[in-house]
Amino acid sequence: MTDIGDIRTLIARFAYLRDRERHDQWADHLVADDFTYRAVDDPLPGGGGSYQGRDEVLAHFRAAASDHWRATHFLSEPVIDVAGERAHAATDFALLRLRDSLPAAAVPGAGAAAAHADSADHRYSADHRYSADHRYSADHRYEVAAAGRYEDDFVRDADGRWRFAARLVTHLPLGASRQAGASQPAGTEHSLAAGSAHE
Amino acid sequence: MSDAQDVATVLARVAQAHGDHRDEEWIAQYTTETTIWGALAEGSRSVRALLGLASPAESHAVHFQSIPVIEIDGPVAHAWTDSFTVSLDPAGGFAITSVVRLEDELVRDGAGRWTFARRLPTPLLPPASPPAGRPAKVTGRQP
Numbered sequence: 001m002t003d004i005g006d007i008r009t010l011i012a013r014f015a016y017l018r019d020r021e022r023h024d025q026w027a028d029h030l031v032a033d034d035f036t037y038r039a040v041d042d043p044l045p046g047g048g049g050s051y052q053g054r055d056e057v058l059a060h061f062r063a064a065a066s067d068h069w070r071a072t073h074f075l076s077e078p079v080i081d082v083a084g085e086r087a088h089a090a091t092d093f094a095l096l097r098l099r100d101s102l103p104a105a106a107v108p109g110a111g112a113a114a115a116h117a118d119s120a121d122h123r124y125s126a127d128h129r130y131s132a133d134h135r136y137s138a139d140h141r142y143e144v145a146a147a148g149r150y151e152d153d154f155v156r157d158a159d160g161r162w163r164f165a166a167r168l169v170t171h172l173p174l175g176a177s178r179q180a181g182a183s184q185p186a187g188t189e190h191s192l193a194a195g196s197a198h199e
Numbered sequence: 200m201s202d203a204q205d206v207a208t209v210l211a212r213v214a215q216a217h218g219d220h221r222d223e224e225w226i227a228q229y230t231t232e233t234t235i236w237g238a239l240a241e242g243s244r245s246v247r248a249l250l251g252l253a254s255p256a257e258s259h260a261v262h263f264q265s266i267p268v269i270e271i272d273g274p275v276a277h278a279w280t281d282s283f284t285v286s287l288d289p290a291g292g293f294a295i296t297s298v299v300r301l302e303d304e305l306v307r308d309g310a311g312r313w314t315f316a317r318r319l320p321t322p323l324l325p326p327a328s329p330p331a332g333r334p335a336k337v338t339g340r341q342p
Contacts, residue, residue, distance in 0.1 A: 016268050096323075
């Protein structure tokens with residue numbers, strides 16, 4: 001595979017493992033020892049911050065582990081630039097989750113508790129699974145919890161594999177959504193522009 | 200094009216054809232004996248019965264898929280993809296009507312074409328206890 005193909009798969013695999021909370025695997029195989037992670041304007045509690053080094057980043061994600069699949073990151077096609085042994089990628093994302101902020105009684109349609117039981121049961125049975133799932137889905141219990149862009153830096157290690165060196169997560173600032181002409185958060189303008197310092 | 204790119208294209212083609220209700224097109228991407236949800240679907244009618252039951256809420260829908268994680272092992276490919284569906288909301292606007300993880304196994308036939316041999320969709324649902332005597336998770340190979 002090409003460098004760009006390898007990096008594209010690396011980005012997808014990181015999202016796959018993170019969403020499934022298999023944190024040890026991405027920490028062991030996908031990131032450099034001095035991997036840094038910074039999140040700006042994360043609307044989720046405890047989501048923001050800056051972390052230095054694989055162990056510190058790993059501890060951050062482990063602390064947020066829920067043991068339940070509640071959300072999935074969807075990624076756009078990344079824009080990848082390779083320069084020798086380093087590379088940079090910009091990837092837009094959206095985090096979709098169950099809309100659990102609504103009390104069950106507020107969900108239109110059939111009773112939520114019955115829908116839980118029916119859907120879970122149909123998931124394991126042989127007939128009409130999609131019908132059951134869509135019946136539940138028609139209640140519109142999904143929402144976009146966050147969206148933004150990943151700015152990733154990569155290094156090619158001695159073994160020839162690409163690994164994450166740094167990730168900057170810039171979220172769409174929910175607080176600015178009501179302000180006309182909301183501007184980007186200070187200090188992140190460069191990361192969203194073409195020809196950024198990450199390249 | 201590489202095998203991984205070919206497989207990615209098949210995944211995207213099926214998602215689009217499914218959303219457009221081009222049934223014969225997406226069903227043709229499955230082998231004559233495909234395992235879906237752990238059940239063997241023999242023939243296109245069975246595949247349609249297991250995967251093609253669109254609800255009225257999804258009569259107009261677009262299926263978005265994540266960048267797939269694909270592993271090729273000779274004539275067999277495994278792919279892990281996340282998918283969500285945007286549908287027209289009867290009350291107006293759009294609604295996300297499903298979030299699903301897809302685990303796929305594809306095989307390369309004699310003509311070099313990749314087709315589905317196994318598909319395991321797992322919808323994102325609120326946590327619920329599995330029925331007694333059944334596994335808490337239905338999982339296959341992991342990347």
